[in-house]
Amino acid sequence: xxxxxxxxxxxxxxxxxxxxxxxxxxxxxxxxxxxxxxxxxxxxxxxxxxxxxxxxxxxxxxxxxxxxxxxxxxxxxxxxxxxxxxxxxxxxxxxxxxxxxxxxxxxxxxxxxxxxxxxxxxxxxxxxxxxxxxxxxxxxxxxxxxxxxxxxxxxxxxxxxxxxxxxxxxxxxxxxxxxxxxxxxxxxxxxxxxxxxxxxxxxxxxxxxxxxxxxxxxxxxxxxxxxxxxxxxxxxxxxxxxxxxxxxxxxxxxxxxxxxxxxxxxxxxxxxxxxxxxxxxxxxxxxxxxxxxxxxxxxxxxxxxxxxxxxxxxxxxxxxxxxxx
Numbered sequence: 340x341x342x343x344x345x346x347x348x349x350x351x352x353x354x355x356x357x358x359x360x361x362x363x364x365x366x367x368x369x370x371x372x373x374x375x376x377x378x379x380x381x382x383x384x385x386x387x388x389x390x391x392x393x394x395x396x397x398x399x400x401x402x403x404x405x406x407x408x409x410x411x412x413x414x415x416x417x418x419x420x421x422x423x424x425x426x427x428x429x430x431x432x433x434x435x436x437x438x439x440x441x442x443x444x445x446x447x448x449x450x451x452x453x454x455x456x457x458x459x460x461x462x463x464x465x466x467x468x469x470x471x472x473x474x475x476x477x478x479x480x481x482x483x484x485x486x487x488x489x490x491x492x493x494x495x496x497x498x499x500x501x502x503x504x505x506x507x508x509x510x511x512x513x514x515x516x517x518x519x520x521x522x523x524x525x526x527x528x529x530x531x532x533x534x535x536x537x538x539x540x541x542x543x544x545x546x547x548x549x550x551x552x553x554x555x556x557x558x559x560x561x562x563x564x565x566x567x568x569x570x571x572x573x574x575x576x577x578x579x580x581x582x583x584x585x586x587x588x589x590x591x592x593x594x595x596x597x598x599x600x601x602x603x604x605x606x607x608x609x610x611x612x613x614x615x616x617x618x619x620x621x622x623x624x625x626x627x628x629x630x631x632x633x634x635x636x637x638x639x640x641x642x643x644x645x646x647x648x649x650x651x652x653x654x655x656x657x658x659x660x661x662x663x664x
Contacts, residue, residue: 386456388452389449389452389453392445392446392448392449392452393449393621393625395441395445396442396443396445396446396449396617396621397442397618397621398442399438399439399441399442399445400438400439400442400614400617400618402434402438402442403435403438403439403442403614404611404614406431406432406434406435406438407435407607407610407611409431410428410431410432410435411607413428413431414428414429414431414432415603426495426496426497429491429494429495430491430492430495430496432491432495433488433491433492433495436484436487436488436491437484437485437488439484440480440481440483440484440485440488441481442614442617443480443484443573443617444477444480444481446617446620446621447477447480447522447526448477449621450526450566450624451473451474451477451526454526454529454530454533455470457533458533465529469529472525473522473525473526473529476518476521476522476525477522479518480515480518480519480522483511483514483515483518484515486507486511487507487508487511487512487515490504490507490508490511491504491508501587501588501591505584505587505588508584509581509584512577512580512581512584513581515577516574516577516578516581519570519573519574519577520570520574523566523570526566527562527563527566527567530559530562530563531559531563556644557640557644560640560643560644561624561632561636561640562624563643564636564639564640564643565620565623565624565632565636566620568616568620569616569617569620572609572612572613572616572617573613573617575609575613576606576609576610576612576613579602579605579606579609579610580606582602582605582606583599583602583603583605583606585602586598586599586601586602586603587599623635623636
């Protein structure tokens with residue numbers, strides 16, 4: 340009987356210590372994430388690797404915009420005797436597309452790495468399978484874009500006709516479109532589900548765990564809102580590129596280019612908007628951009644908090660809830 344009591348008491352102690360460890364781990368992760376993303380005690384400190392990824396993203400976006408305007412000047416403006424499109428000027432688009440894909444690749448890597456580091460050492464840390472899946476999606480996205488650049492290179496040096504180029508171009512565009520959606524949905528799901536588990540506790544109704552939980556909830560809403568705007572902008576831009584490819588094919592076949600001119604104007608304008616949105620996205624997710632975020636997105640942010648708390652059925656009388664920025 341004595342040995343049985345000892346075993347049962349040992350099990351109770353083990354279970355309680357495990358539960359205590361999990362609770363502490365979640366609390367540790369919450370405070371750790373908050374200090375990095377929302378700027379608590381060390382808001383001015385940004386890890387070198389995260390900063391480097393952000394700088395690389397902005398740098399390649401800048402190179403892509405410069406290449407885009409150079410391509411317009413050398414290829415799209417009416418030709419003259421001193422400036423006729425050739426293999427060199429046509430391949431400016433190769434540089435443009437390659438820089439664009441690398442800019443987005445570094446952007447995706449930045450936020451995936453930030454997400455991974457936020458949960459390291461906690462019960463909610465990302466599994467090896469999740470890390471491999473996210474990394475693989477980023478690599479596939481970059482490879483698809485570089486494949487498009489190689490195809491255009493072959494067309495520019497007259498190794499391929501437009502018909503041969505278009506055979507590969509459209510499937511690669513649609514594949515890029517799908518991979519982009521999958522990765523962004525995957526990233527947002529991971530972020531929201533992890534933060535939801537860490538910040539909320541269920542009793543009779545859902546409650547926030549502590550005074551930092553609602554701050555984490557704010558970070559989740561902020562990340563979701565910024566990601567949604569950026570994904571929407573990028574996908575609209577990709578759709579415009581798909582429409583442009585159809586317009587070019589239609590113009591080559593029927594020698595009517597009015598649809599192509601309108602499609603290219605929309606494509607160029609949406610590309611400039613998308614690069615601007617993506618740059619703002621990167622800047623606003625860092626702590627130093629919090630005041631700018633308040634000014635630009637404060638109203639939408641508060642509306643999202645109200646909507647989310649209603650959908651999640653969080654206790655409206657929870658003392659930690661403050662609908663503010």
